[in-house]
Amino acid sequence: SCYDNAVAESFFATLKAEIGTRVWDTREQARRDVFAYLTYYNHNRLHSTLNHRTPHEVRACYRQALALAA
Numbered sequence: 001s002c003y004d005n006a007v008a009e010s011f012f013a014t015l016k017a018e019i020g021t022r023v024w025d026t027r028e029q030a031r032r033d034v035f036a037y038l039t040y041y042n043h044n045r046l047h048s049t050l051n052h053r054t055p056h057e058v059r060a061c062y063r064q065a066l067a068l069a070a
Contacts, residue, residue, distance in 0.1 A: 014041075 019037050024030035046052045 015034075015037060019033055024033070042055045044054060046054060050058050
């Protein structure tokens with residue numbers, strides 16, 4: 001759906017803004033930088049749409065709620 005695409009486009013715009021659009025010497029260096037950013041994005045970066053929590057915190061709370069409901 002168009003809403004899924006909007007989320008993906010927003011993420012990639014943020015990625016480009018925060019790590020830049022430089023050219024890496026090797027694919028491994030680029031991969032390392034992107035994975036480091038993903039770790040930061042998921043575990044440290046606060047998101048206003050998630051009530052200023054990290055995606056990791058939101059996911060953990062969701063799993064906990066599911067376990068309590070079961």
